[in-house]
Amino acid sequence: MRTAPADAPVGRREKRLTLAVVCSALFLALLDSTVISLALPTLQRDLHTNVAGLQWIVDGYILLYAALLLTGGTLGDRFGRRQLFTVGMSLFVVGSLICAAAGTVAVLATGRAVQGIGAAAITPQTLAILAQVFPEGPERVRAFGTWSAVSGLALLLGPVAGGAFAQYFGWPSIFLLNIPIGLVALAAARRLPSATAVKKHRPLDPVGQFLAIVWLAALTYGLVEGPKSGWRDASVTGVLAVSIVALVALLWVQHRSSHPMLRLDFFRSRTFSGSASVTFLVAFGLNAGFLLLSLLLQLLGGAEPSQAGLRMLPAMAAIVVAAASAGRISERYGPRLPVVAGTALAGLALVLLSVVAVDRPYALWWPLLALMGLGVGMVMSPNNALLVSSAPLDAAGQAASVGGAAQQVGALLGVASLGAVLTGTAPGEASSSPVEAAPHSVLAAGIEHGLLISGMGYLAASALAISLMRKKVQRP
Template identity: 35%
Template sequence: MSGPDSTANRAPQKAGSGAILAFVCLGQFMVFTDVSIVNLALPSIQEGLDMTDVSLNYIVTAYATVLGGFLLFGGRLADTFGRRRLIQIGFTLFALASLVSGLAENGPTLIAARGVQGFGAALITPAALAILTNTFAEGPERNKALGVWGSLSGIASIAGVILGGVLADGPGWEWIFWINVPIGLGAALFAVRILPESRAEERSQFDSLGAATLTAGLLLLIFTLGEATHVGWGTFRTIGSLIGVAVLLTGFIVIESLVKSPMMPLRIFRLKTMRVANISAVLVFGTFAALFFFASLFMQNAFGYTPLEAGFAYVPLAVSVAAGAGIASGLVAKFPPRNLVMAGLVLAVVGLLLMWRAPADGTYLVDLLTPFILLGLGCGIVFVTLQIAAFVGVSDEEAGVGAGLINTSQEAGGALGLAIIATIAYSGIDSEMEATGGDPELIMNIQESANHDAFLSGAVLGVIALLVVAFLMPRADAGASHAEDDGKNLNETDLAPAESDT
């Protein structure tokens, strides 16, 4: 293992822990807002840049693909070269790419700029989360801070949808990107005044081959999952790409087991709570990514909402996410993470089942408000608790790796869940649409059925996540004793099985 985190070598801290928390949460909010902010603005962008339906999809996937693929790489860069430095570089790249996105005069320019945005976000997120975990001691203090951080994943995603609808119907779609420019550049400038610098003390050789192999594997996986919705799961292109993913990820594991200074030490997976939290995150974020995508379509297609109306319809869901996050932050020191995650997933599954039964001719108050509240509460509880569980027993020196891993699980899970659920929902829909002869009522019925299939599939994915948590996540509290046991097991031996796994 590398040496201890260079906490003692940090520059004098110029801001308190509250200011540090606010700063890193700003970065988190901006990153996750831009995951969803384009959704309701896509029709306006398509009209403004004369883009095809196929190319329009890449405005969303370019950002998410690069973000998900480079998160672990960004985490190791932060641990090696300095977390504050990576945050400054990330904010600068993000702001400049946002400027180019708003100025884009054609689709390829916008798609390329969105990819650079995703790379900047991949530098910001793991570095910011590592600084947070190093600023707050493990236990109640860190749990509260991670509660705030974790809640932003859900709140920012919903806020992005709302803000995108407001800006697209107001000053124009360009402003969904330009709004990031002053925020990003200002954050890069003020980071040196607020954030302490930290890195792993021993500057070991950087694992370039491991970084390249893992990043390539994740990029190919996330891209393949997104494309499978359009080209089909049984095509040579999809199957060949998945084989390529398996080869790259297997190669990464072999490399990490052989090199002296691995980018992602495999011993970190001996922490059972952390391991199950990441597996759960893949399933949970797949469920919620599909929810936000299909709920937006359902409200516009079935309920006839404008983008602005659909955006504001999410407000109760956003409020519920905040409430759920507050509940989780207050209870996580008193109850095991397992119990809280299970409770949140039960709420989410019930909400999805209610959405499954919502008719196309229904009303918002009767058919959507209650499931939105349940889904928001479940989302807030689960997001916060998984963020906390993912850092139980992780040492300060590997905080960047832990941060990159949980965020990679979230992004990969979102892409995987959406790809699978979209494939189920849209199976055979093209031929069904052709058979309607343009009849509006028949078209409405097909769209309603597709969205209902999606909500039911999301509920099934949520049940699978519930079973994983119920049977695999440790029953121990998230308190100091459990964290210390987990950390002790990791540090005492790099080769023997950890006691927490038995």
């Protein structure tokens, strides 16, 4: 494969094109992790599915995204980042077509899985491409700032856009929107600088990748199907046992491998371990909380999807405001303060929501959404900075990939655990029937318990941040 040297000059026009292309692709990949949050009641009604079906629609995407994210970066290093970016974008467009044409939960979940594979190939290449095209200094800082802004915007707009499209144009329009943007990004990717293909010979870790997929798939299946089939069902206990064995084997293989997919030595740093744990718990609470609030606003509150999106705006606006000020707070007082304070605020807000939101008018509890958003917005940037700065300098990219994987695994397990919370831990009749068919009291109690668990996750993250993160980080 012919490549340009890493220091090949890149013109201003190519730089702008590169930034536009990678940010468009990143926007789609992150948008689709949250875009169906407020469309779930509509999907449930149109596809006549149950809690488990809704979980597979969400987790079909996140499962493959989380499992393949670390390998996506390695493949880009080995075969060329531009090439893998193109493959990932192609898969994402194909998966969107499958989703838009789906008439059953199985087909929709399959399309979401294909999308997830594409997103796992796309996401690691975006920062790597920018790092190669933009030299160190103000240009790179501005490019990375744009990348971060697009990431936040995608996560925030996802629920609002998904709810509005589902209500006015039907839920397939959510996925049809990806196709023209994806095709334009594919066409423009041909013109990306050739310097985006480097390090062809970085070894792969196929055994580790296989074990990671087995672990996450088995654990997700057990958590999703347990409430439906019963926790003592042989198939459920069997796959949960497989997940435990696969996790132990994965850790053993990564410990002994000379080129591990997941570098366990990172976790010798208390700060890295604390930051990774915070990332996991924040994603767990945020994704579970958003889906629970969607069900609360629509199934219990009677709001249309677009109305539910507007009612989530206090949280989203607060995230933007807090994220803008988190950097300044971190510079003045250190990153640990906003991480501890942010997780504590978000946890407190969710715990209070579990007490006051169900069966009370929205006007009485919307300020708690703003409080939750303030907490979430304070955490993200300082925590990511702690995560990367606590790893060796030459492994910052791998550390960032571990953080991304922790985020996606947290989101995956947060959604997967909702079935047990919403329907009870016993084999539930409500779990095998549509969500809206569940008795009001059962659904209300499930949402209360789910919000409480999400809040406790944030409070646990705050405690971990206090105990594990040093005030000053010295790079190893």
